[in-house]
Amino acid sequence: MAEIAKQHWSAKRYARTAHFVPALGAPVLELLAPRPGERILDLGCGDGVLTEKIVAAGATVVAVDAGTDMVAAARARDLDARVMDGQKLTFEAEFDAVFSNAALHWMRDQEAVLAGVHRALKPAGRFVAEMGGHNNTAAILVALTAVLGRRGLDARRINPWYFPSADAYRRKLEEARFAVEEIAIVPRPTILPTCIEAWLDTFAEDFFGALPPPERRSARAEVAELLRPILMDETGTWIADYVRLRFHATRTD
Numbered sequence: 001m002a003e004i005a006k007q008h009w010s011a012k013r014y015a016r017t018a019h020f021v022p023a024l025g026a027p028v029l030e031l032l033a034p035r036p037g038e039r040i041l042d043l044g045c046g047d048g049v050l051t052e053k054i055v056a057a058g059a060t061v062v063a064v065d066a067g068t069d070m071v072a073a074a075r076a077r078d079l080d081a082r083v084m085d086g087q088k089l090t091f092e093a094e095f096d097a098v099f100s101n102a103a104l105h106w107m108r109d110q111e112a113v114l115a116g117v118h119r120a121l122k123p124a125g126r127f128v129a130e131m132g133g134h135n136n137t138a139a140i141l142v143a144l145t146a147v148l149g150r151r152g153l154d155a156r157r158i159n160p161w162y163f164p165s166a167d168a169y170r171r172k173l174e175e176a177r178f179a180v181e182e183i184a185i186v187p188r189p190t191i192l193p194t195c196i197e198a199w200l201d202t203f204a205e206d207f208f209g210a211l212p213p214p215e216r217r218s219a220r221a222e223v224a225e226l227l228r229p230i231l232m233d234e235t236g237t238w239i240a241d242y243v244r245l246r247f248h249a250t251r252t253d
Ligand SMILES: C[S@@+](CC[C@H](N)C(=O)[O-])C[C@H]1O[C@@H](n2cnc3c(N)ncnc32)[C@H](O)[C@@H]1O
Pocket: 004, 005, 009, 021, 022, 025, 043, 044, 045, 046, 047, 048, 049, 050, 064, 065, 066, 067, 070, 084, 085, 086, 087, 100, 101, 102, 103, 106, 107
């Protein structure tokens, strides 16, 4: 059973530096098409911004996340949010749908996640999600690899993320007894509301946490310098090289 990524999720920082994540979740929410009276699980709900939208559609939603601060923020929105590792879901045939945005790629043990989602769904229930896909944040990963490599660390061993291609994830879903209705890679260059350093603090702690504390700041500055000519446009805006994988699958038995 895989561990949970080391990233510390602060709800306050997430709202400041990563509000674009739920804001750009509209297409996957549309794919979910929640209906009044449905019972839906939001897997890796974060601070509950998208969960609230599913509730607003009339569904009853249980939201789970491994980050205690995120769950507290979701509860503050009056949501039924629970601390739970997505690799150890405990539900049995109770949901019409499982939804997830920007969370699955943080979970290393995909077989455990998919088995838990399958178990949580009612027969023929749907699994609709978006996650990082093949080539997601590729420039950022290369820069992290180079800077950690200068310090004798292999970023591939530390990397907490799993960014599969559509074919690779289709296979995983089918092996886990899902029928894939649709699955696609969606390139999505993403304007960051802050600088790349703030993005790295919000999402790349697993990498920098592997360094001795006095080296972390200078390593982060080196990553930013490598990325500036690639990801910053001529107006000074940082545009991250996001690529999403979006899919709709249904439970088969
Ligand atoms: C980028 S946030 C996305 C949050 C939310 N779905 C959204 O769209 O704003 C990723 C979330 O995945 C959660 N997460 C990471 N690993 C997890 C795990 N093993 N089990 C459950 N949640 C996890 C984090 O705590 C974080 O809240």
